[in-house]
Amino acid sequence: MTAIDFESSGQRIDVSLEDVAAMALLYGFERPGPHSDTKPAAQRANLSDFFNVYGVNAFSKFKDKFRRETLLPPEEQKAMEQQKAIDAELNRYKFPEVTDAEFKSALEQHDRMNRKWRIFKKPGGVAVRPEIFYEILGAKMQIESGDCTEEEPQWNDLGAVDYIGKAIWRGHTGWKGKSKEEAMAGFVALSKKAKHNYSDNFFV
Structure with a gap:
């Protein structure tokens, strides 16, 4: 298990690149191809796809998001974002009645x-x-x-x-x-x- 997980998000905790890479690996975001377990997590993790789940494209942006917002594990985060999109579409054209x-x-x-x-x-x-x-x-x-x-x-x-x-x-x-x-x-x-x-x- 990693020392840092999503329960720590939104609590003004600063995470390192290795922390984030370890989380990514924990949830199955690994680069294709053979990798030695002795390699640093950051070299084995598929951080690009991991970051995409959270709407960012760089470690610095994920770090800031993790520090300020409560995040969920990838599959739960995807489901939440999909539900948000559905709710937004349903409410897109809801306005007060007019005469x-x-x-x-x-x-x-x-x-x-x-x-x-x-x-x-x-x-x-x-x-x-x-x-x-x-x-x-x-x-x-x-x-x-x-x-x-x-x-x-x-x-x-x-x-x-x-x-x-x-x-x-x-x-x-x-x-x-x-x-x-x-x-x-x-x-x-x-x-x-x-x-x-x-x-x-x-x-x-």
């Missing part, structure tokens, strides 16, 4: 701001708008027509990648399964968010 009047006001403002959105060039000279524009547009499409039933577009009429079509499709499918009322709430909330970050989304 019809609030939605109508947001829609009118959205129409007035339509020509002010920033544009970004893609290969082939295609111009797209910020991602949040397509999230807002997707909410509007969900309100008007429900779930997207079309396949993701691949190519435009000129034979180039259909960046605009893809952005619109992703914006709409992101609201899949949401009710008209949920999409209305999202439309209002995301419109406010876009205006709050004005310089990122609109020409000044």
Whole structure:
């Protein structure tokens, strides 16, 4: 057993490279190929894959994370991160309810701001708008027509990648399964968010 394990994480304890390598080996992160047990743990451990589990790419970053945060053994950490991702996706488009009047006001403002959105060039000279524009547009499409039933577009009429079509499709499918009322709430909330970050989304 190693002197340092995950029970020590989050307790402001500084770990050495050998400590971390020993933990990695304990949980099966070993470089492929024959290795002599007399070699230092740091030379035998697959630290790259071990660090990836914790979202870092260097010993110094893992050391800092281990010192400040409570971490779990690799398989438990992976399961926790996967659950976080699932929860985040489920909560992605949950916003406070709005009235019809609030939605109508947001829609009118959205129409007035339509020509002010920033544009970004893609290969082939295609111009797209910020991602949040397509999230807002997707909410509007969900309100008007429900779930997207079309396949993701691949190519435009000129034979180039259909960046605009893809952005619109992703914006709409992101609201899949949401009710008209949920999409209305999202439309209002995301419109406010876009205006709050004005310089990122609109020409000044």
